[in-house]
Amino acid sequence: MKKLIFFLIIAVSMIQANAQFSKATLQANGLTCALCSNAINKSLQKVGFVESVKSDIKNTAFNIQFKQGSEVNVDQIRKAVEEAGFSVGSLKLTGDFNNLKVENDQHHKIGNANFHFVKVKDQVLNGEQTITIVDKNFVSDKTFKAMKAATQKDCINTGKASHCCSDVAQGARIYHTTI
Template sequence: MKKLLLLMVAVLVTVCMNAQFKRAYLQATGLTCAMCSNAINKALQAKPFIQSVKSDIKNSAFDIVFKENADVDIDEIRKAVEDAGFGIGSLKLTANFNELKIANDAHVEIGGRHFHFLSVSDRVLNGEQTITIVDKDFLTAKQFRKFSESTKMKCLLAGKAANCCPGVASGTRIFHATI
């Protein structure tokens, strides 16, 4: 009985720990000078889950490395950029995945957060992979319109679980992503 219980716990831990975000690539909008880039850099560096930030002024982009085993808060990244006075044009997150099954218009849990995948083919993610966040405040209006036409689920517009999200409590934050 004890062995069975340990086996069940090991399986649950493996299923729940299917990925840990390692780094991100953020492209900001509204930057006009090096001081703008510096403002975002400082705002991001202040987040407790971020280890380092490297600015690419030419492309208005930032390479972000997360602390190991840190609870990465995607909304806090957005808030830091917006509080600095700018917007996000693109956010790509890289993680090491372990047998994570994804499908178009399906919800999965990654690192304790809920994700709804759009415009993807059925596949299993293994090893280092990058996903792109496609929520309203994480890309341009034109790009968001493209993704909003790819699903009828209401959670895309609200960013919160609705009756369209099986197995996710209503009102839970849902991030929308693609590969």
Template sequence: MYMKRIILILVVAMYGLSVQAQFSSAKLQASGLTCSLCSKAIFKALTAIPFVDKVEADVATSGFDIAFKEGGNVDVDQLKKAVTDAGFSVAGLKIQAKLDEVAVKNDAHLTIQGKTFHFMNVKTQTVKGNVELTVLDKNFVSAKDFKKNAQYTKMKCYTTGVMEACCNKTASSAGTRVYHVTL
């Protein structure tokens, strides 16, 4: 019995952690906007995404509050693509996730809705319930912040955005997209 527990712990550690979770909303900060028509272009692009339920724009701050459809398979890159296809860039993205109880720490991987999230600059802790994940990847933060955030990991996947040999082997394999986040 004791040996089975050790083997189970090792398997979970080697393959990462997959949890039942649901993304409910996001706060997207866009850059490059100069007028309300710019905001309208992003608004239209975001509302056209299948998993987006509702978008509220704040012209004064270039911010967008996005509500996701229940059960929708949220794709962070698709949000960014909608903004860039409208001619602008993402300056920040914070996603609200409802998580089961899960332990997180620096360089830990967590699979949510089939996507791998790599935690950076976090204290070892257990989180549960509604959690805000801030995306730290290139093209989701300024170049200055991207460079600054690189100090929080030595893993190559942060600079490439895909799983590398340095990453723990999870359900994802080398070359698969990985999102870098912090709490």
């Protein structure tokens, strides 16, 4: 019985551990001064899974470190930036991947979140890798339009699973990403 329980624990942890996001680089739009940067910095530091934030004022970027073992919510990061009065220009998540097979125009579960990879080569992600969120409100209109043209799936328009997403529960949040 102990062996069975041990096996189940290992199996569940392997399923959940295909990736763990450890940090992000966020570029914000609309910054004009150090006070703007400070407002975003303070807002991001209030997000529960954020360990630390370091501003790169020269590049209007923020280097975000996540708390180890915490579940990262991409929409909460965007919301924190918007609550400070700005918008996200780009968001890149870096994680430690363990044999995650990525296929173009397919959905993949990372932690508890659904990711739809667009404009990528089929590959297996191992070790530290960075992915870029390409949903509306995370990239420029021009970039979003290019990503939208690269998929036949309607979920890119809403960020929610629809009839095109047979492998994801209807209405579930889907983050569109590229490598």
